[in-house]
Amino acid sequence: MKVRIEKKNKNIYVFNYENGANFLLGNESYRADGPLLLDVSITNRCFRNCSFCYKNANPFGKDISMVDYNRVLQEAKLCGVTQIAIGGGEPTLHPWFVDILKLTREIGIIPNYSTNGCNLTNDIIDATSKYCGAIAVSVYDNINDYKDIITKLSDKKICVNLHVILTKDSLDDYINLISEPPKWFQKLNSIIFLNYKPANGNNDLLLNNAEYSKLHKFFEKICNYNICSIGFDSCTYTFLNEFTDINKAYYDYCESARRSAYINENLDVFPCSFYKGQGISLKQNSLKSIWQNGTTFINHRNVLEKCKTCPLYKIDFGF
Ligand code: SF4
Secondary structure, eight states: OOEEEEEETTEEEEEETTTOOEEEESOOSOOTTOOSEEEEEOBOBOSSOOTTOTTOOBTTOOBOOHHHHHHHHHHHHHHTOOEEEEESSOGGGSTTHHHHHHHHHHTTOEEEEEEOSTTOOHHHHHHHHHHOSOEEEEOOSOGGGGHHHHHHHHHTTOOEEEEEEEOGGGHHHHHHHHHSOOGGGGGOSEEEEEEOOOTTSOGGGOGGGSOHHHHHHHHHHHHTOOSSEEEEOGGGHHHHHHHOOOOGGGOOOOOBTTTEEEEOTTOEEESSTTOOSOOEETTTSOHHHHHHHOHHHHHHHHHHHHHTTSTTHHHHHOO
């Protein structure tokens, strides 16, 4: 088993290169050497045309060039990145998708990707099984429409997560789903609930607007669910703090600009994919200099540091 153990500034980071499992002990506010996780959009192409798509992905979206992707890999390696979360658009539509997975693994970084599941050809599934740590299938349709593809991936021993967006309006559906999960959920590694972000301006769907009793019921059901693992993105931690008694050691707050960064298909670098400011080009700057000196990164860290002055901060994180 190949494991990396990084000890710095009273923090210990452990990463398993075989399956991507990792954990961090300590409360380092940010990793000075660079991000550990890179979120990389390799294409803005997608045929689904979802009205809520915050990337405005479309059938004519741009693919990252292989020269540019190789630059991402070289820069990532210099920073000690352990994982690249490949996304889009629909990343499997990139003409060199299989090569991207292979190159990433060969340089010593674990590739993972998220997909809408519409283009998982046998070649892509085989490459996923060979090179990836895990994949995430994003749920946009009836949940049972995903049964066949999840079964196929699971039969190939691929670690599959379902990505589900939590909105005010989806709570009822998920309460029912968690109460009576379909049998094929046993094939999942985990269900990851992602807090809805109003990147397209529709604040009405925010979880904050949901009835308190529904939120309470949802998290109660979650705490009693045991068919597969359940996870949440860090944007959901305030709800976990309010509605569950999960040990605070398992929480983390926004990782953007602290341990992760986002790069789009034009090689612009941002703290995260939802960031609405100007990106900093990786064509003219090294990833390490963007990470350490980029205004957007410094500003974002400053905002997060301000959270520590809130009286609730100690309660949330226990330090
Ligand atoms: S499937 Fe995903 S990438 Fe494609 S249009 Fe919908 S939200 Fe955008």
